[in-house]
Amino acid sequence: xxxxxxxxxxxxxxxxxxxxxxxTIGGIYAMIAVGYTMIxxxxxxxxxxxxxxxxxxxxxxxxxxxxxxxxFFVALPLSMACCAICGVLLDIVAYRPLxxxxxxxxxxxxxGMSIFLQNLAMVIWGSRPKxxxxxxxxAYFEKTAVSFGGVNLSWFHLFxxxxxxxxxxxxxxxxxxTRWGKAMRAVAQNKTMAALAGINVNRVISYTFVLAGALGxxxxxxTGAFYNKIEPTMGYIAGVKAFAAAVLGGIGSVPGAMLGxxxxxxxxxxxxxxxSSLYRDGISYGVMIIVxxxxxxGLFGRVLKETKKxx
Amino acid sequence: xxxxxxxxxxxxVCCLVFVFVITTGALADNIxxxxxxPFTGDLAAYGDNIKAxxxxxxxxxxxxxxxxxxxxxxxxxxxxxxxxxxxxxxSKFAADKSIVAVIGHLCSSxxxxxxxxxxxxxxxxxxxxxxxPTIGDVGKGWFFRxxxxxxxxxxxxxxxxxxxLLGKNTVAxxxxxxxxxxxxxxxxxxxxxxxxxxxTGAEAYVxxxxxxxxxxxxxxxxxxxxxxLCGYHPEGALIAGQARKLGFNGPLFGADGIDNEDYIKLxxxxxxxxxxxxxxxxxxxxxxxxxxAKKFTAAYGRDVDWMSANAYDCLGILAQVISQTGPDRKKIxxxxxxxxxxxxxxxxxxxxxxxxxxxxxxxPAFVKMVKDGKFVAAE
Numbered sequence: 020x021x022x023x024x025x026x027x028x029x030x031x032x033x034x035x036x037x038x039x040x041x042x043t044i045g046g047i048y049a050m051i052a053v054g055y056t057m058i059x060x061x062x063x064x065x066x067x068x069x070x071x072x073x074x075x076x077x078x079x080x081x082x083x084x085x086x087x088x089x090x091f092f093v094a095l096p097l098s099m100a101c102c103a104i105c106g107v108l109l110d111i112v113a114y115r116p117l118x119x120x121x122x123x124x125x126x127x128x129x130x131g132m133s134i135f136l137q138n139l140a141m142v143i144w145g146s147r148p149k150x151x152x153x154x155x156x157x158a159y160f161e162k163t164a165v166s167f168g169g170v171n172l173s174w175f176h177l178f179x180x181x182x183x184x185x186x187x188x189x190x191x192x193x194x195x196x197t198r199w200g201k202a203m204r205a206v207a208q209n210k211t212m213a214a215l216a217g218i219n220v221n222r223v224i225s226y227t228f229v230l231a232g233a234l235g236x237x238x239x240x241x242t243g244a245f246y247n248k249i250e251p252t253m254g255y256i257a258g259v260k261a262f263a264a265a266v267l268g269g270i271g272s273v274p275g276a277m278l279g280x281x282x283x284x285x286x287x288x289x290x291x292x293x294x295s296s297l298y299r300d301g302i303s304y305g306v307m308i309i310v311x312x313x314x315x316x317g318l319f320g321r322v323l324k325e326t327k328k329x330x
Numbered sequence: 331x332x333x334x335x336x337x338x339x340x341x342x343v344c345c346l347v348f349v350f351v352i353t354t355g356a357l358a359d360n361i362x363x364x365x366x367x368p369f370t371g372d373l374a375a376y377g378d379n380i381k382a383x384x385x386x387x388x389x390x391x392x393x394x395x396x397x398x399x400x401x402x403x404x405x406x407x408x409x410x411x412x413x414x415x416x417x418x419x420x421s422k423f424a425a426d427k428s429i430v431a432v433i434g435h436l437c438s439s440x441x442x443x444x445x446x447x448x449x450x451x452x453x454x455x456x457x458x459x460x461x462x463p464t465i466g467d468v469g470k471g472w473f474f475r476x477x478x479x480x481x482x483x484x485x486x487x488x489x490x491x492x493x494x495l496l497g498k499n500t501v502a503x504x505x506x507x508x509x510x511x512x513x514x515x516x517x518x519x520x521x522x523x524x525x526x527x528x529x530t531g532a533e534a535y536v537x538x539x540x541x542x543x544x545x546x547x548x549x550x551x552x553x554x555x556x557x558x559l560c561g562y563h564p565e566g567a568l569i570a571g572q573a574r575k576l577g578f579n580g581p582l583f584g585a586d587g588i589d590n591e592d593y594i595k596l597x598x599x600x601x602x603x604x605x606x607x608x609x610x611x612x613x614x615x616x617x618x619x620x621x622x623a624k625k626f627t628a629a630y631g632r633d634v635d636w637m638s639a640n641a642y643d644c645l646g647i648l649a650q651v652i653s654q655t656g657p658d659r660k661k662i663x664x665x666x667x668x669x670x671x672x673x674x675x676x677x678x679x680x681x682x683x684x685x686x687x688x689x690x691x692x693x694p695a696f697v698k699m700v701k702d703g704k705f706v707a708a709e
Contacts, residue, residue, distance in 0.1 A: 033551055036576075040543040146370040148564050150596045161575070171577070246540040247571050248564065248596060250372065256538060291544035297507055297534040299544070 032169035037292040038285065039170055043245070045284020046183035050238035051261035052268065052276035053190060054231030060207040060271045061227045063122060067129040068109055069235055070258020071136035074251060076102045076236025077151075077243035078144055084155045091155045091244075098240055099233040106232025107225050115221065133258070140251035148250040151243045179241055186234055187277050194273060199226055207271070260303070267307045269320020278318055283307065360403035361396075361657045363648060364423040366434030366444065368411040372538065372564050375592045376436050376637060377408070380458065382630050383641030384433060386622075391645070397653045402645075409435050411562075413443035420444035424451030430657045431456070433644045436637075437562075438462030438510035445469045454663040456648060458640035461586060462513045466688025474666050474689040476647065476680065477609045477640050480510070483585050484517025486695045487558070487607060489525045495697060495708060496581055496605065498555035503532040504545065504569055506561030514585055515560050530554045535565065542572050550578055559584035559604070566604075567597030574600040581605060589636055594703055604700045605708055610636040610680045611696035613707040619679040633705065636680075643678035650676060 051073050058066045079098035083089040089097065113132045117125045160175040194200040202223045205213040214220050242257065243249040264283045268275025283303050290302030310318065365384055369377035384404060392401050405426070407419035416435050423429050424447050432448065432455040435441040441460040445468045448455050456474040457465075463481040465473055492498055501522065505511040515532060522529050530552035533545040546569065549557065557573060559566040559582055566588045573582070583605040594601050612623035612634050622642065626634040651665035667685065669676055675684035683691050697708040 029551065033547065036547045037544055040541070040547060043543075044541045141370070145374075147374050147592065148372055148596060150567075150598060153598055173575070242540065246568060247598075248540055248568055252371070252538070253540070287541075288544040291533075292548050296545045296548070297536075300536070 028169065033292070035168045035170045037288045039172060039176065040292075041285035041288030042281060043176060043179055043284070044287065045281040046179055047238045047242050047280075048257075048261050048264045048284050049277045049280025050183060050186060050234045050241075051257060052264035052280045053187070053273055054235045055262055055265040056268070056270055056273055056276040057203075057227050057231050059265070060273075061203060061224055062114065062118070062125075064114060064125050064129060065262065065270075066109075066114075066231075067126070067258065067262075068113075068132035068136055069231065070254030070256075070261070071133050071140075072102050072106055072109070072232050072235040072254075073239035073242075073257055073261075074140060074249075074254035075105055075136065076239030077249040077253065078140060078239075078251075079236070080240040080243065081149060081151060081249060082144075084152050091157070094155075095237070095240055099236045102236025102239075103229040103232040106228035106235070109232075110225060110228045115224075133254070137251050137254065144251065146251060148248050151247050151249060153247065156244060175245060179245060182237060182241065186237065190230065190234070190273065193230070199223070203227055263304060263307045267310050267317055269317025272317070272319035272321070275317055275319030282318075360401045361430060361652060362403045362405055362426075362428045363645070364405045364407055364419075364426075364429045364432040364434070366407040366409050366416065366419050366423070366432060366440070367436040368440075369406060369408040371410040371412075373411045373437070373562060375563070375590050376411070376459070379590070379635050379637040380433075380436060380641040381406070382626070383458070383638030384645045386625065386629060386638075387642045387645040387649070391649050397649055398656075400657070402649065405429060407434070409437075409440045409444070411437040411440055413439050416440035416443045417447065420447040424448060424453050429453070430652070430659050431648050431662050433458065433641065433648070435460065437508070438465065438513070439508045441465050441473075442468055442509050445473055448472050452663075453659050454666055456644050456666065458644045459586070459637050460510075462509045463517070463690075464509075464513065466690050469689055471667065471687075471689070472663055474647075474685050474691075476643055476676075476678075476683045476691055476693070477586070477636075478693045478695060479690055480514040480585070481517045482692075483607055483695055484514050484519075485521035485524075487583065487585065488518050488521030488527055491583060491605060491607060491697060492522075492527050492556065493525060496556060496583065498581070499526075500528045500530050500552075500554045501556055501558050502530050502549040502552065502554035503558045503560055504542070504549060505532065505534055505558075506565060507534045507536050508561075510587065511561045515558075518558065518560070535561075537562075537565065539565065540568065542569050543576065546573050546576055546578075550576055554580070556581050556583060558582075559588055562587040563590040563593035564596060567593050567595075567601060570597045570604060571600040586636060589698060589705070591632060591635070591705070594700055594705070599703075601700045602703075606698050607695045608636040608698055609693055609695060610639040611698060611707055612639075614696050614709075615639075615679065616681070618677075619681075622679040639680050643676070643680050643683065646678050647676045647683065 054069050076098050079101045080094050083094040113128050163171040164174045164177050165172040202218045206220055206223045210220055264279035265276045268279030286306040287303040291299040367377040367380040409416040409419045435444050436459050438460045441457055449470045449472050454472050461480045463479040505515040531549050533549055581603045585607050588606040589608045623634045655661035655665040669684050675682040685691055698705045699708040
């Protein structure tokens with residue numbers, strides 16, 4: 020149908036609705052992307068298994084809710100904690116032994132861990148997609164909370180936006196204002212110097228994995244609950260998209276990853292809504308490619324001189 | 331090096347087991363038939379159905395002494411419903427000379443990818459479920475199916491289900507980007523034109539998508555009476571849920587790809603008032619079909635679905651042919667293509683099956699709907 024034929028009001032409503040759609044998925048991408056970018060920041064590793072942490076978050080949540088009967092608002096932080104532990108374990112088991120090996124070895128290990136975790140989830144929970152127990156969600160989630168320009172926002176939308184916003188602000192505070200944040204920034208700049216200054220580098224890296232894991236897990240739970248499908252392979256596409264978002268924002272930059280996620284989500288929604296729905300993913304990656312060509316370091320990235328890393 | 335010894339023994343045991351398995355497999359001299367379906371992944375629920383259907387028939391045949399004294403043995407091939415993996419499974423089946431026929435594949439895209447390999451190897455395949463109309467051309471006489479084609483199904487939806495059963499005039503189509511859904515969408519659109527049903531928009535999605543809201547927002551803008559879920563059940567269930575969240579309250583409908591209990595399990599309440607066409611419906615079947623439905627529920631504790639029923643008949647057809655021709659790939663093909671008229675058709679639980687020159691068969695469609703969280707007959 021021709022969009023130009025529609026009245027101004029309907030066109031505005033369509034635009035706003037697509038914006039809402041895009042920001043919802045974009046917020047989720049942002050939460051995963053931040054994990055990629057933080058880990059890249061401290062150990063220069065693209066943690067391809069991060070998408071699997073996101074998947075595990077969703078599975079932990081439904082396991083807690085369905086098998087143990089834990090209410091949603093308790094299961095959420097509990098699963099995030101489990102994901103944080105998984106993140107740390109991942110680092111200790113797979114990445115720490117390779118800290119001094121070439122970067123490529125760690126990268127391949129990350130891909131290997133991704134495949135391993137995906138298959139482990141298949142063994143534990145089966146390969147069939149699972150619904151999120153909708154009964155566990157509070158009933159008012161489905162109700163309209165805000166209405167503007169003919170678009171209804173449910174409490175669930177607000178909850179996702181609220182979670183995304185709180186976590187992003189919280190994360191920024193942690194990085195900017197706390198001692199651990201300072202240590203993280205120091206390690207990101209120069210591991211050797213940070214160690215010489217008395218920072219326990221491995222522990223700082225573990226903390227980074229804790230933060231990344233918790234955020235990734237939260238994103239997984241939210242996706243599972245909102246879009247209502249949980250499966251062992253769900254981490255792959257989400258991981259790739261979030262990685263693209265992190266690159267778009269400038270990998271290594273936390274605000275960049277947040278913005279990158281939102282831009283990617285909105286580009287996807289508008290691409291599908293106004294251009295062709297078949298090329299929806301193509302459009303969002305296209306946006307990424309154009310940004311990278313124009314600003315090679317990404318939206319918030321710093322251009323670094325090529326230096327020999329002593330890692 | 332004491333530590334190495336356990337490894338040595340485990341290795342030895344593994345080798346022995348391996349040799350044992352290989353030799354017994356070869357010595358048993360069973361009639362081996364390949365079954366290709368998605369047994370893992372998104373559409374594993376379909377594979378379960380196929381497995382359930384053929385296993386029932388297998389047990390019946392083997393309990394009755396097999397075919398001319400030989401037992402049937404099924405070899406499972408997991409194609410994940412993906413053309414790439416279907417090619418791998420097909421090559422494996424084609425290379426294994428002990429496999430005399432294939433039941434499968436399940437998804438049309440998978441069958442289309444596998445057929446050229448079977449044609450080259452001279453291995454007959456009979457699909458219980460692939461409905462894309464073009465497979466017959468690719469199959470070059472080696473392909474058969476005991477389900478209708480989408481050419482028929484799409485027209486049936488456009489001429490009967492939407493205007494008569496639902497009493498609606500405008501449809502938004504949401505189709506998956508694969509051979510099955512595109513073929514179905516095209517024949518639906520052709521039928522819609524002929525029968526005065528208005529298509530307000532058609533949007534596509536790729537498999538494994540979770541967020542359908544951008545496309546749905548676009549489709550719902552034109553206020554369609556009903557949405558056509560043209561694809562498979564996992565995505566169908568999500569689309570149903572997200573369409574309801576966006577405020578759509580009308581009926582939904584789909585085709586054979588929607589018929590699965592997982593559709594209701596995944597989609598929950600949002601799936602109420604969904605209609606779908608199926609090649610087999612226990613409530614509308616003959617006495618043989620009704621009896622099969624009872625047996626099926628007793629064996630698996632769930633209601634029978636059309637895929638299990640069709641798969642059950644597929645093995646039945648193959649067994650009948652093999653009992654006349656013997657286990658030989660070429661002769662089985664000839665035997666299958668000889669089932670070409672009503673007079674010599676195979677009378678199974680899904681009705682009378684006989685093939686035309688392209689291996690297609692003419693069978694009626696039935697309509698199911700979701701009511702109070704269960705699939706029931708719509709008429």
